[in-house]
Amino acid sequence: MxxxxxxxxxxxxxxxxxxxxxxxxxxxxxxxxxxxxxxxxxxxxxxxxxxxxxxxxxxxxxxxxxxxxxxxxxxxxxxxxxxxxxxxxxxxxxxxxxxxxxxxxxxxxxxxxxxxxxxxxxxxxxxxxxxxxxxxxxxxxxxxxxxxxxxxxxxxxxxxxxxxxxxxxxxxxxxxxxxxxxxxxxxxxxxxxxxxxxxxxxxxxxxxxxxxxxxxxxxxxxxxxLPPARRLPSEDAVILERTHSAASDRIVIACPVTPRIANFDDLDPLRLEPAIDVVMVPPGEAIPDAAMIILAGSKTIIADMRFIRAQGWDVDILAHVRKRRPVLGLCGGYQMLGRQIADPDGVEGPAGEVAGLGLLDVETVLTGDKTLRQVRGVALGAAFSGYEIHLGRTTGCDADRPLGQLSGGGADGAMRADGLVAGSYIHGLLGEAAQRAAWLSRIGADATGPDHAADIxxxxxxxxxxxxxxxxxxxxxxxxxxxx
The missing domain is CATH 3.40.50.300 (P-loop containing nucleotide triphosphate hydrolases)
Known part of the structure; x- marks a missing residue:
């Protein structure tokens, strides 16, 4: 040894x-x-x-x-x-x-x-x-x-x-x-x-x-x-400082960068797609004109939701939806899409609550029990695999219209009746090529990249x-x- x-x-x-x-x-x-x-x-x-x-x-x-x-x-x-x-x-x-x-x-x-x-x-x-x-x-x-x-x-x-x-x-x-x-x-x-x-x-x-x-x-x-290092999952938040403007010849997917953004490597599989430009939007900048907005996870949901409003990003997101363009929330981003997020026991900090974006008819209550599990399932007709790592329970009418069905029983996420806004607790949702293709087809883009795991x-x-x-x-x- x-x-x-x-x-x-x-x-x-x-x-x-x-x-x-x-x-x-x-x-x-x-x-x-x-x-x-x-x-x-x-x-x-x-x-x-x-x-x-x-x-x-x-x-x-x-x-x-x-x-x-x-x-x-x-x-x-x-x-x-x-x-x-x-x-x-x-x-x-x-x-x-x-x-x-x-x-x-x-x-x-x-x-x-x-x-x-x-x-x-x-x-x-x-x-x-x-x-x-x-x-x-x-x-x-x-x-x-x-x-x-x-x-x-x-x-x-x-x-x-x-x-x-x-x-x-x-x-x-x-x-x-x-x-x-x-x-x-x-x-x-x-x-x-x-x-x-x-x-x-x-x-x-x-x-x-x-x-x-x-x-x-x-x-x-x-x-x-080593150029191949760019294809490994992102961990260090230093990478978020290297934001860039959208390339004019590619389809833009935008993600606002909040102070406690978490598991932003969920967006890494999109970087495998030559037709897609993933734009991480730094504080102080408006969300650009994008085909799709993804809200990533967060370590402190309530604080980051307030930050989104302070930046005026809520206005940008609502305007984006009015243009009939899709929004996907992942984990904390899913919770932010709902009507309200409550932390009655002070799990993340001082007890309190905050209004969400109101784009999904759901509410989230944060609790001390953390969900940690690996999962597989089907969403939008395509298979996915990933894991859940979150506090809280999300319920409401749109959660009764789940985004995905889990293998072995159970459901994940929520979908608005018109299908324009969706949320999921699954990290790694976009990793498999077929699942990614199902999302990109919604914005008129072809998916030609490999499965993320195979590329890693x-x-x-x-x-x-x-x-x-x-x-x-x-x-x-x-x-x-x-x-x-």
């Missing part, structure tokens, strides 16, 4: 993609591999077969390993629900909240759960590939750390540090990390990788040598910019091939097994 941890010089340096690619490359070599992230912070979650929550990136990494997602792969998940508080999920189950007042103390107590999960995975695998969070250079967060060096030291897992050359300053970020972290932490780092390189690698040979000279870490390779699998193999070509995977295996 062996293990290797990949940490980064900062957020969004490509840790999740690199770990997924290495998992697939090692699995392709015939090894039994498991992904592991001690602590993740994301509102994009996936559901395991036993009804637990883990970060979306770890679910993708499990796919890379060709094994089912497991709660032990991400034992601590923080889901931001306010500027200073996050819902705490431990071993797939909600365990309250963490805020600025109890953050340090609460985090220390989680190391036991982290090590328990890591050891369970280690017993199942030839190698565990571990992903850090943020950066070990954030030495102000070192005390009680469970995400980076705190875990690496506790579990005695060697580390490879990732630097992102695309953002610039990669020599300073790697050498600077060596300079500011404690010597015992620096000793855990056995090598480094340069990520997202564009151009001729020979031009950075002197840079690689300079990093080796100043840190003593082994140079394990330089990975080029293909992208993982392409990333793994690049890793085999450009990184010293044999040296990484030797480090993981304690032979280097």
């Amino acid at each position: 062996g293990a290797l941890m990949f940490q980064g010089t900062g957020s969004d340096v490509g840790k999740s993609v690199l770990v997924a690619g290495i998992c697939r490359a090692l699995a392709n070599r015939g090894l039994s591999v498991r992904p592991f992230k001690p602590q993740n912070m994301s509102n994009n979650a996936a559901v395991t077969a036993d009804g637990g929550e883990i970060g979306r990136a770890q679910a993708t990494q499990a796919i890379a390993c060709r094994v089912p997602p497991d709660v032990d792969m991400n034992p601590v998940l923080l889901k931001p629900q306010g500027d200073r508080t996050s819902q705490l999920v431990v071993h797939g189950r909600v365990r309250g909240t963490l805020g600025s007042a109890n953050w340090r103390e609460g985090r220390r107590e989680l190391m036991t759960a982290v090590l328990q999960s890591y050891r369970a995975l280690a017993e199942q695998a030839d190698i565990v590939v571990v992903e850090g969070a943020g950066s070990p250079a954030e030495i102000n967060l070192r005390a009680g750390d469970i995400a980076n060096m705190g875990f690496a030291r506790a579990a005695q897992v060697p580390v490879v540090l990732i630097g992102d050359i695309d953002r610039g300053g990669v020599i300073a970020s790697l050498v600077g990390t060596h300079a500011v972290i404690a010597p015992d932490d620096a000793a855990m780092i056995r090598g480094f990788v340069i990520n997202k390189f564009r151009g001729d690698p020979a031009l950075f040979a002197d840079g690689m040598a300079a990093i080796v000279q100043r840190t003593g870490w082994a140079a394990l390779g330089m990975l080029p910019w 699998d293909c992208a993982l193999d392409e990333i793994a091939a690049a890793i085999e070509k450009h990184l010293d995977l044999d040296a990484m295996l030797a480090i993981a097994r304690g032979a280097a």
